[in-house]
Amino acid sequence: xxxxxxxxxxxxxxxxxxxxxxxxxxxxxxxxxxxxxxxxxxxxxxxxxxxxxxxxxxxxxxxxxxxxxxxxxxxxxxxxxxxxxxxxxxxxxxxxxxxxxxxxxxxxxxxxxxxxxxxxxxxxxxxxxxxxxxxxxxxxxxxxxxxxxxxxxxxxxxxxxxxxxxxxxxxxxxxxxxxxxxxxxxxxxxxxxxxx
Amino acid sequence: xxxxxxxxxxxxxxxxxxxxxxxxxxxxxxxxxxxxxxxxxxxxxxxxxxxxxxxxxxxxxxxxxxxxxxxxxxxxxxxxxxxxxxxxxxxxxxxxxxxxxxxxxxxxxxxxxxxxxxxxxxxxxxxxxxxxxxxxxxxxxxxxxxxxxxxxxxxxxxxxxxxxxxxxxxxxxxxxxxxxxxxxxxxxxxxxxxxxxxxxxxxxxxxxxxxxxxxxxxxxxxxxxxxxxxxxxxxxxxxxxxxxxxxxxxxxxxxxxxxxxxxxxxxxxxxxxxxxxxxxxxxxxxxxxxxxxxxxxxxxxxxxxxxxxxxxxxxxxxxxxxxxxxxxxxxxxxxxxxxxxxxxxxxxxxxxxxxxxxxxxxxxxxxxxxxxxxxxxxxxxxxxxxxxxxxxxxxxxxxxxxxxxxxxxxxxxxxxxxxxxxxxxxxxxxxxxxx
Numbered sequence: 270x271x272x273x274x275x276x277x278x279x280x281x282x283x284x285x286x287x288x289x290x291x292x293x294x295x296x297x298x299x300x301x302x303x304x305x306x307x308x309x310x311x312x313x314x315x316x317x318x319x320x321x322x323x324x325x326x327x328x329x330x331x332x333x334x335x336x337x338x339x340x341x342x343x344x345x346x347x348x349x350x351x352x353x354x355x356x357x358x359x360x361x362x363x364x365x366x367x368x369x370x371x372x373x374x375x376x377x378x379x380x381x382x383x384x385x386x387x388x389x390x391x392x393x394x395x396x397x398x399x400x401x402x403x404x405x406x407x408x409x410x411x412x413x414x415x416x417x418x419x420x421x422x423x424x425x426x427x428x429x430x431x432x433x434x435x436x437x438x439x440x441x442x443x444x445x446x447x448x449x450x451x452x453x454x455x456x457x458x459x460x461x462x463x464x465x
Numbered sequence: 466x467x468x469x470x471x472x473x474x475x476x477x478x479x480x481x482x483x484x485x486x487x488x489x490x491x492x493x494x495x496x497x498x499x500x501x502x503x504x505x506x507x508x509x510x511x512x513x514x515x516x517x518x519x520x521x522x523x524x525x526x527x528x529x530x531x532x533x534x535x536x537x538x539x540x541x542x543x544x545x546x547x548x549x550x551x552x553x554x555x556x557x558x559x560x561x562x563x564x565x566x567x568x569x570x571x572x573x574x575x576x577x578x579x580x581x582x583x584x585x586x587x588x589x590x591x592x593x594x595x596x597x598x599x600x601x602x603x604x605x606x607x608x609x610x611x612x613x614x615x616x617x618x619x620x621x622x623x624x625x626x627x628x629x630x631x632x633x634x635x636x637x638x639x640x641x642x643x644x645x646x647x648x649x650x651x652x653x654x655x656x657x658x659x660x661x662x663x664x665x666x667x668x669x670x671x672x673x674x675x676x677x678x679x680x681x682x683x684x685x686x687x688x689x690x691x692x693x694x695x696x697x698x699x700x701x702x703x704x705x706x707x708x709x710x711x712x713x714x715x716x717x718x719x720x721x722x723x724x725x726x727x728x729x730x731x732x733x734x735x736x737x738x739x740x741x742x743x744x745x746x747x748x749x750x751x752x753x754x755x756x757x758x759x760x761x762x763x764x765x766x767x768x769x770x771x772x773x774x775x776x777x778x779x780x781x782x783x784x785x786x787x788x789x790x791x792x793x794x795x796x797x798x799x800x801x802x803x804x805x806x807x808x809x810x811x812x813x814x815x816x817x818x819x820x821x822x823x824x825x826x827x828x829x830x831x832x833x834x835x836x837x838x839x840x841x842x843x844x845x846x847x848x849x850x851x852x853x854x855x856x857x858x859x860x861x862x863x864x865x866x867x868x869x870x871x872x873x874x875x876x877x878x879x880x881x882x883x884x885x886x887x888x889x890x891x892x893x894x895x896x897x898x899x900x
Contacts (some may be wrong), residue, residue, distance in 0.1 A: 344628055348541070349829065366546035373550045383598040415554035431540075440533060441627075444622055460551055 307420035308409055311459045314372060315424050318358065318457065326354040326429065334432075341421075353436070358457075368427075371462065376426060378455030380445035382437065390414065394460055396423025400456045411463065418465035423456040501572040504581050506840075508747060509729065515734040517571070529565040530726060532735075541620050556592045560897075580612075582619075582843055589617075612845055616887055618775050622828070625851065625860070630891040636859025638880075643857035646813040646824040648772065649833035660687045667693040671705055680768040714761045724837030730759045731837075743783045754783040776816035777801065791876035792817065820853050846873070861888040 328340045330351055341351040352360065355376055362374050379397050381387045388394040396408040400423055408423040428434040434448035448454060484867060496512075502510040510516050519526040525531075535739060545563040561567045570576065570583040586747060587608040590761055597604035611617045616625050661681045681687050686695070696713050699705035706713075716723035726735035733741045744755035757763055764779035765771055777798075781789060793797050797815035804814030821839040826832070842848045846867050854863035865881035866872055870880055 344626060347626075347629070362550075363546045367544075370549050373552070375550065375552060383596075389555070393552075412550045416559065417551065417554075421550060428744060444789050462551075 271336065282313075302324060303446040307461045307463055308422065310372070310461055311409075311422040314374065314459050315422070315460075318361070318374060319424070321361070322354055322358055323429070325357050330354060331430065331432075346383055350393070354433075372460065374457060374459045376455060377458055378426075380442050380443065381435070381455070382442045390421075392421045397456045398459065399423065401453045404453070411465075417459045418463050420463050422459045425461070426455045426457050428452050428454050441461065468893045499572070502574045503571055503608040504577050505747060506581050506844075507571060508734040509733050509741060509745065510738060511842075513738050516736050524566055531568070532732075543602075543619055557898055559591045560588065584707070584738035589619075591889055602631075602894060612847065618845060618848065621848065625847075625864075625887065627894075629851075630860060630888050631895060633855070633860035634888065634892055634895070636861065638859055638862035640855075640857055640859060644810065645819055645856045646817075646826065646833045646837045647812055648835065658690055660690055660692055665693050666699075666706055667697065668699045671697075671699065677768055680766070684768060684770045686768075686770055708762075711760055718761075720834045724841070725761075728840050730839065734760075746834075750783050751785045757783065759783075773805065776818035776822075780817040780821075787874050788876050791878060792872070795878045797877060815857070819850060823853050825852065861885075864888065 271408075296330075310352050333339050333351065334341060338381075339351055341353050342348050343353060343356070345352045345356070358376050362376075366373055375386070377386050377388055377397060378392060378402065379388070388397050390412055391410040392410050396410070399408040400406065406423070407425070410421050412419055412421050428437075428448055431450045433454065434450050434452060437443045437448050437454065438446045498514065500509060501509070509519075516531075517524055517864055519525055543562060548557055548562045557564065561627035566585045568588070569581045573583055582588070588607045589611045593611075597606070612619075624830075660682070662675075664679050665678055665681070667673075680848055694700045694703075695852070696709045697706055697710075711722070725731035730741055731747075733739060733745075740758040740760055742756065742758055743750035764775040766774060777792075781792065797819075800809065801814035801816050804811060818835070821835060821843065822835050823842065824833045825836050827834075836842075847864070848859065850863045850867060854867065858866070862881070864885040864887060865883055866877060868885050869881040869883040872879055872883075
């Protein structure tokens with residue numbers, strides 16, 4: 270498996286539409302069919318996830334916090350605040366899993382606040398290390414988990430705003446306290462089952 | 466015996482056994498097909514096999530979530546979607562946490578633990594064995610403390626968080642603001658104005674006593690314009706009904722009826738088995754109440770619709786366990802008496818309902834509604850700390866109190882002899898300069 274820059278968003282979007290249209294990647298099925306490669310699908314999914322995340326962070330959280338309208342906090346339900354962007358992503362991943370189990374995604378880190386979000390598989394460990402050491406590049410591989418083969422992609426996840434770095438630096442459970450805006454904080458892992 | 470006779474005898478026997486089995490299958494009494502005693506949560510509806518089973522005996526996919534869905538989704542930190550993620554395949558090999566029946570096996574009394582689960586009691590450790598390394602504050606803690614401390618509950622983590630505990634450090638055992646939410650209006654007013662005895666609209670053919678009309682005149686129903694016909698019918702095209710069905714009450718009291726059907730008082734009705742009766746209960750009940758049928762009227766009264774009676778007297782009219790019997794000797798009851806006698810402010814009394822049918826607000830703008838599912842915060846009882854105990858008591862005291870079974874049995878007459886370390890742990894972390 271090679272490593273290449275994320276891109277081809279238009280192609281990715283077409284690929285995603287194609288995946289839906291051809292019905293591949295259904296429950297328990299493979300991720301690639303009708304010429305759509307798992308990498309294309311992963312890149313397209315990443316484009317959507319990253320776009321939604323950036324929009325939520327910028328147009329909802331940052332805007333409303335600057336307006337002093339509402340805060341974003343970890344205990345958003347009990348404190349009646351907005352979910353943090355990372356929580357929004359995780360809730361979206363769980364929601365997507367309920368409606369379409371043909372792919373999964375998770376935000377992981379070498380320095381996670383919640384230890385459930387540290388790398389578990391060798392591919393995750395290698396991917397997080399790779400994106401941290403190779404700015405601007407993604408990591409693609411295949412791995413076997415419980416007798417199933419997956420195409421696994423790891424995309425870099427940066428502290429896009431000072432708030433991301435500050436929150437991690439201040440959190441009691443954070444194993445790293447020196448993040449700065451723009452630092453690599455972890456990676457988004459997308460997994461698609463492939464027929465092998 | 467000849468072969469022919471043997472075959473005939475075999476056919477006859479098979480026919481008799483099969484016929485008896487088929488007959489019992491179609492009768493209301495399904496005990497023949499009950500493999501073993503059901504759990505405390507399901508014994509009331511064990512004759513409604515179809516509530517959980519398919520016609521061929523398997524457990525329906527949605528058998529559990531049909532009734533428990535909302536409780537599970539309130540703050541479920543272990544949803545099936547989490548385990549469908551390949552990252553958790555390793556955990557799934559140990560416990561298939563996507564299926565309710567992995568951990569909740571029915572008809573297995575000897576294997577069923579306190580909260581109705583049938584896994585070995587150290588099941589948290591199966592996936593969280595490294596918690597002591599990940600969170601040094603948890604190192605050396607017994608596996609039974611995960612939920613006992615009131616911090617973690619597999620499905621419903623509405624209980625307590627570190628941030629929450631930190632906010633409530635050092636609270637006294639009784640808060641200066643000790644008071645529960647004021648009860649909201651139980652229904653939307655249907656009538657134009659408050660009604661009096663002279664306004665009653667029962668047909669002339671119906672016999673009733675003046676006392677009964679007087680009870681109604683004093684009731685919330687009359688105050689919001691609900692006349693006799695509102696519940697009994699008797700208007701043009703609608704027959705008069707002496708004893709209105711539960712559905713009539715439910716027509717206006719939707720939320721209350723929903724909770725009633727989910728709790729021990731109404732789950733039989735919800736399963737189509739007829740009303741619950743104290744005689745069918747496993748908990749100790751008063752002998753004279755055993756024949757009673759549990760419905761809205763049995764607790765609230767037919768015409769007085771008395772919420773105050775329903776909050777204490779109705780409960781003690783049936784329940785006869787030590788906790789219930791001790792209530793009238795408890796400090797909570799003294800407060801309740803003071804509120805009733807108007808020597809204390811409204812909301813300062815503590816009735817049975819205060820704890821077991823708490824007043825709730827689903828959002829800041831929502832009306833206060835009494836939760837009629839009395840099990841909603843009872844199992845595990847630590848859930849009660851957050852939405853009930855801490856209305857009046859400090860968090861630390863509340864945790865200690867519900868963790869002391871002796872104190873619970875005596876209905877909180879005394880001070881806790883147990884101590885839960887959760888608050889101390891948070892205090893210690895705070896003192897170390899961590900958030």
